[in-house]
Amino acid sequence: MSSISNKTRASIRSKKNRKNKSVTKSEMILKMLADQKIIREAIQKGISLKELEKTHGFKFATLPSVKDK
Amino acid sequence: MDSNLQPYRRLRINDLTYRFTTDNGDSYKCFFLSFAEYFADYPELAPKFYSFNLELVNKPAKHKGIDKRIGATAVKIVGDFLNSEINAVVYVCDPSDGKGLTRARKFKSWFKYYEHSSHQILQVTSDIKIENLMLYTVLLVHKKNKLKKQFIDAYLDLTDEDK
Numbered sequence: 719m720s721s722i723s724n725k726t727r728a729s730i731r732s733k734k735n736r737k738n739k740s741v742t743k744s745e746m747i748l749k750m751l752a753d754q755k756i757i758r759e760a761i762q763k764g765i766s767l768k769e770l771e772k773t774h775g776f777k778f779a780t781l782p783s784v785k786d787k
Numbered sequence: 788m789d790s791n792l793q794p795y796r797r798l799r800i801n802d803l804t805y806r807f808t809t810d811n812g813d814s815y816k817c818f819f820l821s822f823a824e825y826f827a828d829y830p831e832l833a834p835k836f837y838s839f840n841l842e843l844v845n846k847p848a849k850h851k852g853i854d855k856r857i858g859a860t861a862v863k864i865v866g867d868f869l870n871s872e873i874n875a876v877v878y879v880c881d882p883s884d885g886k887g888l889t890r891a892r893k894f895k896s897w898f899k900y901y902e903h904s905s906h907q908i909l910q911v912t913s914d915i916k917i918e919n920l921m922l923y924t925v926l927l928v929h930k931k932n933k934l935k936k937q938f939i940d941a942y943l944d945l946t947d948e949d950k
Contacts, residue, residue, distance in 0.1 A: 743945065744917050744918070746825050746945070747915060747917050747922060748917065748918075750822075750825060750838075750879060751879070751882070751883075751922070753820075754838075754840070754879060754881065755883065757820065757840065757842075758842055758881070761816060761842045761844065762844070766801070766804075767801075767803040767804055767818055768801070768802075768803065776820060776821070777820070777821035777823070778803040778818050778819060778820055778821065779803070779818070779819035779820075779821065779837050779868070779874070780802045780803065781799055781802065781803060781804070781805060781818070781819070781868075782867070783799060784797055784798065784799050784805070
């Protein structure tokens, strides 16, 4: 009996964890889209990425020098 | 190389941004945004995850057909970024105007079609459905990247709804 009960509890815990993780993922994806929108709109307005780093805390990769001919 | 497949000359306008202008006069900015925050469960990989952004700066000019050089330029930029064999890149197709799938198809075709270093780059795709919104994403990682398997696992963990 105790074993079944523990199994049930474990199952509920597992489902809760999965659900929580799923919600977190949804939130993350939505934030990702929201951030992309902020950046896109800022670029259209001529705001620099350095400015966005300061105001929104975004971080961008430092790019290597161009070797194109 | 066929001149239609020659990448446009890009300018590094500051530490964070490349810019190129097409024959039609369209101007694009390219940069890589850190995606570390989305991979917090993978502290070793997180700082090496970036998204690739290609943004049209001006209103699009009237186009005569498809400009293949835009794809060639994007492949060159991403390819060079991944050649360090350190980072991985996620491309998230903007779904806001309903053209996410078109963008995904185009982006994936670029990396299948163009030579440069694209044959060295592994593509993994994953589509995510969030709140009735279909989001198309692509992971790109260099085939010789020692952490490529871990990158793929982390990416699929983020994008797989069932996990």
